[in-house]
Amino acid sequence: MTALSTTARIAVIGAGAMGAGIAQVAAQAGHPVLLLDNRPGAAAKAIDGIDRQLGKRVEKGKLSADARRVTVARLQAVESIEDLAGCALIIEAIVENLEVKRALFRQLESICNEQCILASNTSSLSITSIAAQLERPQRLLGLHFFNPAPVMALVEIVSGLASDPALADCLYATAKAWGKKPVHTRSTPGFIVNRVARPFYAESLRLLQENVADCATLDALMRDAGGFAMGAFELTDLIGHDVNYAVTCSVFDAYYGDNRFQPSLIQKDLGDAGRLGRKSGHGFYSYADGAERAQARTTSSERTVATCVVEGDLGIANVLVPRLREHSIEVISRDGQGLLRVGDAVLALSDGRMACQRAKEDGLCNLILLDLAFDYGTANRLAISCAAGIDPDALEDGVALLQQAGFSVSLLSDSPALAVLRTVAMLANEAADALLQGVASAADIDLAMRAGVNYPAGPLTWADTIGLVHILRVLENLHASYGEARYRPSLLLRRRVAEGSRFHD
Missing domain, CATH: 1.10.1040.50 (N-(1-d-carboxylethyl)-l-norvaline Dehydrogenase; domain 2)
Structure with missing residues (x-):
């Protein structure tokens, strides 16, 4: 189905930050837009705010004065819900309350013609539940923008149990015509991103x-x-x-x-x-005037490293080898089980076990575990962990090697899967379950996480890059360490590993 024509009138109900942002997006895309709010004067005030924001863009040379004038001219504040009768699409952006939204859409259904598409910007409520009391529930879908709507690219097109797939395709095409990156998702808790x-x-x-x-x-x-x-x-x-x-x-x-x-x-x-x-003014950090920002803790060494030994395949951390050589460290390669040795230290990419556990089970003295980096070739910080009984000289050798290669080194307490690896494995696991349950496609899940929350890679693509065997091993070891269902590996991840396939095959 094609996108709505720019001659189609769009209405937005709710003139808060999100509603005003959605109205601005539609107006900039060429649509006449009606903005309604139950607070007297709020819609007109929101349009004035949009005008000021566009004015700042004009001052910075990012928007022409004519584009500002035309966009604002397309926006009209209205005071009555009956004024929305002739709209092709009505987007609700009001309070997150199920009964309030249901009542609004029942009222809209009695006012608008049957061709009008009804959409909710809800971020957490069920589209199926909102639509359940409508005479034509198929006309209601979710159109979930991210704040600030004029800036954030992602729009989740949310289909409830009764939603018409043709209308979902129309909203997808319309959002794309508006310059957004739309994704399809079923109406399940949190949709994709949340x-x-x-x-x-x-x-x-x-x-x-x-x-x-x-x-x-x-x-x-x-x-x-x-x-x-x-x-x-x-x-x-x-x-x-x-x-x-x-x-x-x-x-x-x-x-x-x-x-x-x-x-x-x-x-x-x-x-x-x-x-x-x-x-x-205060959360994890203080934002008071003059407050000093807390700094990351860094472990350093005064030593210089001339040589290290790489035994076997380091997996995704293989990129460390050319980086070490670029920093004047001689790298000797030989067969082995994926270890990096310097002095008496043994370094290895974490597999999800604690350092104390892995050192004992694998018979490795002075073991230092490396955390994941998105790109070991360019990252400027790396986490490590070690068992409590490590020789201090060996720990300093390991720190010196990484420091000389250009990393700021953060020593963490001995914990399963460190920090970045644990987080990425869990993101990939949740994405795998969403894919397994048909919430969205692999491509849309990855796009949603890149465009909606600016992840450096989609979690499924990232897992493919690391290797699904390694991700599964990390999760199994986390699960064994904690004994909690929180860390249970997704059935789909287990299936893909057994098949020898990837998420994007």
């Missing part, structure tokens, strides 16, 4: 709870090693702990208490204390 992203927050929160590292160090590792735009603590401070915690609770409750989505007591405490993040 479901698959839960481990990104949850694993950092658990590592903090277990005193593996502090907030600043874990955030730096997610950015500087993992390639994420922000770490979990600075991101939740930005989102607001009330909002992020509520979404986690919503997904947790919707999945009947599945502990994969269990909320964090640490985040609850922040909310209870009113430390909501940037908007309150």
